[in-house]
Amino acid sequence: MSLLILGGTGEARDLAAALRGSPGARVSLAGATRQALDLALPVRRGGFGSAEGFADYLRYESISAVLDATHPFAVRITARSRAVCDRLGVPYRQLLRPPWAPGPGDRWHSVPDAKAAVAKLPPDATVFLATGRQTLDEFVGLGARQVFVRVIDPPRAKFPFGRGRFIVGRPPFALPDETALFTALGVDWLVVKNSGGARGWAKLEAARTLRLPVVMIARPPGPQDRTFRDVAAAVDWVREEAPV
Numbered sequence: 427m428s429l430l431i432l433g434g435t436g437e438a439r440d441l442a443a444a445l446r447g448s449p450g451a452r453v454s455l456a457g458a459t460r461q462a463l464d465l466a467l468p469v470r471r472g473g474f475g476s477a478e479g480f481a482d483y484l485r486y487e488s489i490s491a492v493l494d495a496t497h498p499f500a501v502r503i504t505a506r507s508r509a510v511c512d513r514l515g516v517p518y519r520q521l522l523r524p525p526w527a528p529g530p531g532d533r534w535h536s537v538p539d540a541k542a543a544v545a546k547l548p549p550d551a552t553v554f555l556a557t558g559r560q561t562l563d564e565f566v567g568l569g570a571r572q573v574f575v576r577v578i579d580p581p582r583a584k585f586p587f588g589r590g591r592f593i594v595g596r597p598p599f600a601l602p603d604e605t606a607l608f609t610a611l612g613v614d615w616l617v618v619k620n621s622g623g624a625r626g627w628a629k630l631e632a633a634r635t636l637r638l639p640v641v642m643i644a645r646p647p648g649p650q651d652r653t654f655r656d657v658a659a660a661v662d663w664v665r666e667e668a669p670v
């Protein structure tokens with residue numbers, strides 16, 4: 427058997443670690459970050475070019491199962507991989523961590539997209555944007571607000587907003603560091619995608635501690651069948667149905 431893990435998340439890294447030494451398993455990364463962290467399995471990097479390119483890859487590499495551990499907001503790769511696997515009769519499963527839910531003391535405002543997120547923010551807000559580098563153009567409406575944008579790689583592009591700057595950092599972050607950062611920057615609103623998972627949780631706990639309001643962008647809808655909620659369940663499936 428030969429298993430392809432579609433990666434780009436901490437969970438994909440955990441999955442690779444759990445399958446370390448399995449000769450038939452490999453990970454595919456989009457190449458979105460300049461320096462990906464090491465993985466415990468062989469890695470291929472870069473897009474497949476198209477649905478047909480992905481189908482060709484699966485055929486050429488004799489892939490017998492696909493485990494999609496891409497990010498919950500990476501909806502294009504997920505929809506396409508599922509469709510191609512179904513067409514070729516290759517078993518497909520998704521590892522999809524549960525979304526975050528607010529608890530006591532949280533001041534979350536749930537919105538469907540970036541435009542609605544901007545509309546929630548007061549004109550004089552100091553905003554911490556934790557939504558990633560790739561979708562910054564969706565936040566053009568931020569106007570004159572002071573904005574801090576967290577990115578993994580030191581940016582090559584010009585800062586896209588009138589006031590503020592990039593903050594470079596790679597998750598996971600610790601609660602005391604997040605609290606200190608928001609306080610030092612004078613942040614009074616957080617904008618977050620509902621990615622879920624433990625690695626990104628500290629910023630929300632910091633917001634709770636500091637009583638900061640959070641604009642939470644909801645997940646795009648997608649099929650919920652053939653989905654595992656945690657790495658252990660996905661590993662069980664590999665061991666039972668797609669041993670590598």
Ligand SMILES: NC(=O)c1ccc[n+]([C@@H]2O[C@H](COP(=O)([O-])OP(=O)(O)OC[C@H]3O[C@@H](n4cnc5c(N)ncnc54)[C@H](OP(=O)(O)O)[C@@H]3O)[C@@H](O)[C@H]2O)c1
Binds near residue numbers: 501
């Ligand atoms: N969206 C987020 O908020 C977010 C956050 C953290 C990490 N990521 C990771 O960053 C990557 C890109 O995210 P996105 O939102 O741009 O995805 P996307 O919109 O669903 O996919 C865009 C394109 O990226 C390529 N791609 C994505 N994942 C790939 C993988 N694992 N292996 C090979 N090619 C891949 C494909 O290119 P081709 O069409 O050329 O095959 C795909 O068409 C994903 O792997 C995702 O897990 C995304």
